[in-house]
Amino acid sequence: MESITLLITGGTLDKKYNERNGQLEFSKSHCKEIIENNRASLKINYKELMLVDSLDMTPEQRTEIVASCINATDDKIVITHGTDTMVITASEIAKQNLSKTIVLTGAMIPFSLKKSEAEFNIGTALAFAQTLSVGVYIAMNGQFFKWDNVRKNLELGKFETLANA
Amino acid sequence: MESITLLITGGTLDKKYNERNGQLEFSKSHCKEIIENNRASLKINYKELMLVDSLDMTPEQRTEIVASCINATDDKIVITHGTDTMVITASEIAKQNLSKTIVLTGAMIPFSLKKSEAEFNIGTALAFAQTLSVGVYIAMNGQFFKWDNVRKNLELGKFETLANA
Amino acid sequence: MESITLLITGGTLDKKYNERNGQLEFSKSHCKEIIENNRASLKINYKELMLVDSLDMTPEQRTEIVASCINATDDKIVITHGTDTMVITASEIAKQNLSKTIVLTGAMIPFSLKKSEAEFNIGTALAFAQTLSVGVYIAMNGQFFKWDNVRKNLELGKFETLANA
């Protein structure tokens, strides 16, 4: 079995309630817990790069994500990322033309909430990373999208192809 | 977007607590609820064939599942199934040499329990159905297995390739 | 069985995730759902007065809560309320010297999150309302406190008697 690199960058998926100020913030990633609790017997190389809201992601942080994709020894990479700028990061990675299958995913509702789709989405992203050919993709709403044919529909809270836009 | 046929047969995934007798039993499938709550924007043709524990599945019921695979108008099929005889049903379907991608999945812990992997597994199965080539597969533990190279390790409660057995 | 009036005012307990802006906000109260799902066979007269963060509660809104206590036909009243100013509202109600048992409760973590204590707290508040003598109380952390001998310990996120402060 080939191993998969999981790059963690935060996003809504990993936000947690801070009872002192009533805000959803980052403390630690839930990704490992999600994958282990769901009994995945995959070899995952976890790498927590940052825990940020993707609207606050700096160019330097985006560069760090790209560099981590370049440097990863695995050919299959899943990246957890906020949904708002997921497409931007995907396009930055795509410029590198890496011979790797890279799948970005996230969630519209934090894992810490009862109705989150985080577990489902991470499941689909791990599956797509194992089966899709070389390229950069976004896995959301049960589908995969090529990095250059996807946008987040802010009104519906769903990702869609540009043809649908 | 191509549509996916979802054949529902029951299994642990769909068991629900019956408070009158204290047993886990079947009342109605949770599959549609799972897929909709996780915001999948896939076109799914749901077909509930039966709700049975796969240890109780009769030859006639297995024949019905095979027939539903043959008759499905979609080329991509996901089947929810109990884990105990999932491999047997997969091999029955494989005998037909259909030009379809067929993925069986299920869960070790019912969706009605707090720690179920049902949502994660259905996520992976839907993803594998969209990306794997023609054939019959089992999607469990975050992986996909060819129907003729998989067994359920009863001791670990996990699926593995025959080479690992 | 005597009926209980449940006055709903919002607070952290009832906050829900708004996926459009990533904030925890109010849409509708979960109190009825909580009580029914937990199989309470009490006669509850629900009255949703407002859905506000108690830090934003105006003097007019507090007056409305006091008036609702005065006008309630039940002798037993439970009020859901944000924790930050729960003691202030309790003292406003206490000034009326009503011949009723009035119990304020809330939650540190919203019901919409996986780790909320909302159900437990509402359970205790309903129980205290049925058994305590006439007076104004706060039910938090499994305990009941008299309105004039309680404070919220912001550091611990727990309520305690003034003697402990």
Place this chain on the structure above:
Amino acid sequence: MESITLLITGGTLDKKYNERNGQLEFSKSHCKEIIENNRASLKINYKELMLVDSLDMTPEQRTEIVASCINATDDKIVITHGTDTMVITASEIAKQNLSKTIVLTGAMIPFSLKKSEAEFNIGTALAFAQTLSVGVYIAMNGQFFKWDNVRKNLELGKFETLANA
């Protein structure tokens, strides 16, 4: 603050899914986890007497529960118990005419399931134990019942007074 003795005897509340045989069984009690996760700041003396389905409870085990009530140093006792014979155990305890407030509770749906009322019920039982006068009670469905005026309505899955029967 007075401390409360919590006698754990099992019942549906504490049943957990055994994935090897597909049955709901006992492994360890969830009571401490429930009370701590709900942020109760009560002094609880936990005593796990047994973990049994109350239909399987032997006369010797019932005698052990009665003895534990007699020997408890706390005047307030909560007992978790299966619902089917909760009334029988309550009446055995009542024969002792102890100068203690003793409250039995349980759940119709195990805590390990998503829709359990275990947390709510334990909340009510702890509240009733703190406020009711000396006697033996059952706390279910948000209410308290005197041991000699209660029955489980098997059809409704709810407890009710004998007058309602």
